[in-house]
Amino acid sequence: MDEKIYGYAGKILRVDLSTGEITEESIKKYAPKYIGGRAMGARIYWDEIMPEVDPLSAENKLIFLSGPLTGTGAMGGGRSSLVTKAAKGYPKKTYYHSTSGNPFGAEMKYAGYDVLIIQGIAKKPSYLWINDGNVEICDASAQWGMLVESAREEYKKLHGERAQVALIGPAGENRVVHAGISTEFGSGFSQGGVGAVMGSKNLKAIVVRGTGGLNVADPKAFMKVMRDKIDWLSTKEGETKMIDGKPYTGRKLKGFSVFGGKEWTHIAADKGEIDVRRRSCLGCAMNCRISVKTHDDSLRVGSTECVASVFYALEEASYYNPSFDTEKLNGLIAHRMSALCEDLGLDNIYPFNMNPWFTSRFGPSPFCQGILTKENTGLLLDEYGSEAFGTDYLNALAYRRGWGELVAEGDEKAVEYILSHEEFGPDREAVKKAYDEWYPRRGDFNGVDFHSVFRYMDTPDYNLRVLVGQTDVKRAKDYEPSYHECPSKELIEKWVGNTKFMEPHYWGPEVAQAAIAHEAMALEPDALGLCCYLTGVYPYMQANGALPGLQMPSIENAPEHPSSGEEYWNAVMGTSITQEDLNKQYQMARNIEAAIFAREATPGKNRENYEYVDWVYETVRDSKGVLSIPREEYEATLSEYFRLRGWDQNGIPTRETLHYYDLDDVADDLAARGVLKEESGAK
Amino acid sequence: MKRKERKPVPPSKGVIVCDGSLCAGCSNCLFACSLSHEGAANLELARIQLNAHTQAKFDICALPCNQCGEPECLYACPFEAVYVDEKTGARVIDQEKCVGCRSCVRACPLDPPRLRFHKAAKKVLKCDLCGGDPQCVKMCPTGALKYVTDPDGIKIDSEKKEG
Incomplete structure (x- = not known):
């Protein structure tokens, strides 16, 4: 057995349902270079799922991943990721990253596996039973066709109530692209048609039970970060606490409300x-x-x-x-x-x-x-x-x-x-x-997702889409940004580099800069295995009232950086790297994803994946004051975004950029496919 | 093996209690326990339990050791490894003496037993009130867990039931 890396469980489990072969690899194949859910998921996809693969074929893979902080007790560390080629998507299918807030990923780690790769198609309905280091492909004929709750109960009867179960219902079995993979506690990997992918593999469920633990380099330092976070999040309205030497006053937490009033x-x-x-x-x-x-x-x-x-x-x-x-x-x-x-x-x-x-x-x-x-x-x-x-x-x-x-x-x-x-x-x-x-x-x-501010991380242009979403949010004529439960302008300035982007209907270079800063904050929890709803990745949405305080009692006087990624990381890993070092690794994940989209896009048309159909630019305003996106200003912002990213004007990372992130082999692959034009970025 | 005489022991001066109406089932108490005692995040080695493993369970609660007035674990140990800590009154296990026979685990009247068997170390783990500064209570975000103390002693008799 390899020497353990702190935070990680240590192994990748691969199950081929076609051959029945079950193999293990060391996590060191990817860690620590590619962090957790997001970067590792993108890299494995890049290595193993080629553009010609059909989502419902044996060659597509379900890649379940946790992050180095998943299951350690880090705040929000109950979340894990799934990467696959989505069954949804029109006219082409592509990379999809989904997260679920459920102990499934943590349990996988306690069983010894950071990553689970499922490939092939089982000859008959099957389920996977992972019990610490023992892995079996079992017959699921008895549960095939069952509704999710009954099937989950059945598996818990068979394998104990502490087992975690990720499973599909009839929709996934019937390969409906609106099918998800359900995990417990009302959570799941829901969108992108991932349930249809699982159904196409004849796989009803993955049942996991793990009794192992995760090594933390500096438990005392780690517990201090935990305690600060808990103090911060549990501060009641009007209560003042000293947290990490600074006074912090709790604010009213607004709940999510359908009708705008009491929920x-x-x-x-x-x-x-x-x-x-x-x-x-x-x-x-x-x-x-x-x-x-x-x-x-x-x-x-x-x-x-x-x-x-x-x-x-x-x-x-x-x-x-x-x-x-x-x-x-x-x-x-x-x-x-x-x-x-x-x-x-x-x-x-x-x-x-x-x-x-x-x-x-x-x-x-x-x-x-x-x-x-x-x-x-x-x-x-x-x-x-x-x-x-x-x-x-x-x-x-x-x-x-x-x-x-x-x-x-x-x-x-x-x-x-x-x-x-x-x-x-x-x-x-x-x-x-x-x-x-x-x-x-x-x-x-x-067609992968609905056009809204909520689900955006799976798409090539997800950050600009958030900002487009804001345009929708901003549409009321009398719109006034509310700072009641939002980060202060000073804090946003610190996190993002400007506040100009927040002005209603503004499009310009500051929006591109904000998009990139936001991406770093969104990438962090996905990579580390933390909850993206908790760790402050949505300051802009909050700032514009899209998620009114759903997750934050207040981030008015929140920590310097919203997620404490650096503090958690160093305590768990026993390192002393900076947030900047981590950010570079998160941005690498974004570049692998961009390379995937470029590799799978219609040649020469990748920029279109970051653009909109005409009505978005043409609908100027209606009685509610809906504003269109001004086409020229959007295009200029997009060009600036590509420039800041170090991508060409077709949205393809240049060789220089890929080299900076130590992804030369990705550049070679793109060049060999004729996707990367050497004259655009070669040095 | 012959059981030793059930000599009365002084009641514990401190007990961790959980208000189930506040508990959200987050497991932070279990993490705090295993991180502070074992230096690792390991729910199996936590000396406090939780009954929130299924979605169907509605009445969830953290399940700390009651530090029983009549500690069955103490009486059951054939090696006299369980003793009363003078400072806190906690019933604790002398890890030097423990041989991992699990008599104490079987004797615990609570379900699940509040003592945990550490498979790798072949020892039993039990709540020691962290020497009077219980980390689980510190890490509880909702205030469900409280550390109740009384220098004259707090006596809880545990019946054979959950919670």
């Missing part, structure tokens, strides 16, 4: 209709999950705080309580729909108002326009918002029935079908516009 889960709890309690992820002080159960125990929901749990709440209210009388809301049907989504193995975020069919962004949706009817979809559309509609619709999606079959391979296939079928009426052209509004990207990899 409906709490209304129902106050009325005694449901029981709620706060739950935490592994090793986190934030406790941002709210578990719900009804008194008769007919409904239990692991986590309701995530947006994924509330996507039927507005529908429920408009059907049963059109006056939106908040005193009458209890959201129980929304909870049941959320639980059913999870049980069927569907990504909760897709089905209802986060797709092009039922909620249009800037006008009536195809459903509201009457293009989708009960007759041409087979859905109970005249009862939209009811429990009956939701139940029927979700089952149709998971079992590919009627409308479900139409969208099972992606919304774009449904658009094509509708445009060529007269039964959808003379106005059916409008579905193309609705689709473009939800998935407004140009280029190769559209």
